[in-house]
Amino acid sequence: MSAQKPQSGDRRARAAALRAEEARREKRKRLLTRGAIGLAVLAVVGGIATAVALNYDSGGTGSSVAVPAQPRLTAEGRTTLPPWDAPADPAAAVKAAGLPMLGSEGTVEHIHAHLDVFANGKAVTVPALIGIDEAKQQISPLHSHDTTGIIHVESPVKADFSLGQFLTQWQVSASADHLGGLKTDATHTLTAYVNGKPVAGNPAAIILGAHDEIALVYGTVAENATVAVPGTYTWPSGL
Numbered sequence: 001m002s003a004q005k006p007q008s009g010d011r012r013a014r015a016a017a018l019r020a021e022e023a024r025r026e027k028r029k030r031l032l033t034r035g036a037i038g039l040a041v042l043a044v045v046g047g048i049a050t051a052v053a054l055n056y057d058s059g060g061t062g063s064s065v066a067v068p069a070q071p072r073l074t075a076e077g078r079t080t081l082p083p084w085d086a087p088a089d090p091a092a093a094v095k096a097a098g099l100p101m102l103g104s105e106g107t108v109e110h111i112h113a114h115l116d117v118f119a120n121g122k123a124v125t126v127p128a129l130i131g132i133d134e135a136k137q138q139i140s141p142l143h144s145h146d147t148t149g150i151i152h153v154e155s156p157v158k159a160d161f162s163l164g165q166f167l168t169q170w171q172v173s174a175s176a177d178h179l180g181g182l183k184t185d186a187t188h189t190l191t192a193y194v195n196g197k198p199v200a201g202n203p204a205a206i207i208l209g210a211h212d213e214i215a216l217v218y219g220t221v222a223e224n225a226t227v228a229v230p231g232t233y234t235w236p237s238g239l
C-alpha cells in the first residue's frame with residue numbers, strides 16, 4: 001500500500017508546533033540574558049558598596065541613567081506661593097533632581113517617609129504622582145502615589161535620598177530662608193522638623209530615613225502656634 005499524504009490539517013498543526021517551540025526557545029534566551037545582567041548588577045552592588053551610580057535602562061528608551069552616589073542637597077523649582085501642583089513634565093523634574101526615570105519600581109532600597117507642609121497655619125497638599133509619568137509608564141525611584149504625603153523610595157540600588165531631590169521633583173524651591181514663594185523675614189520663620197524635633201539649616205539637605213515624619217512649618221509666631229507639629233505618622237499596613 002502506498003503511504004498516505006499528510007492532510008492539510010496535519011501540516012498546519014506541525015507548523016504551529018514548530019512556531020511554538022521557536023517562541024519557547026526565544027523566551028528562554030531572553031530570560032537567560034536578563035538573568036546574566038541581573039547577576040552582573042548584583043555582583044557590582046555586593047562587591048563595591050559605594051558604587052551605587054549604576055547604569056539602568058530608563059523604561060525601554062535605550063538610554064543609560066544612574067542613581068547618584070550622593071544625593072543633591074538643594075531644592076530648585078518654583079518660587080511661587082502654594083498650592084503647588086505636580087509638574088506637567090515629571091521626567092524633566094526628575095532629571096533636574098539628578099535621578100533616573102525607570103521602567104518599574106526598584107526593590108533593592110525600599111523605604112517610606114512622610115512629609116507635612118504647613119503655610120500660615122494651614123496644611124499644604126503634597127500632590128500625587130510626583131516623579132511618575134503615567135503616559136510613558138515611567139517612575140523615579142523617589143515618588144508619591146497619592147496625596148497622603150507618603151514619599152516612596154523604591155530604588156534598584158542602595159543609596160541615600162534627600163528631601164531636596166523630592167522637592168526638586170515637585171518643582172518647589174527651598175532653602176533655609178524660603179519655601180517656594182514663602183520667604184522668611186522679621187515676622188515669618190521656616191522650620192523643618194524630623195520626628196517632631198526641629199532641624200537647623202537647609203531643609204533640602206534632610207536625608208530621608210525609614211518611617212521619618214518630616215514637617216515644614218512656615219508662618220508667624222501666632223500662625224505656627226496653631227500647628228500641631230506631628231512627631232510620628234500612622235502608617236498603613238504593609239508600609
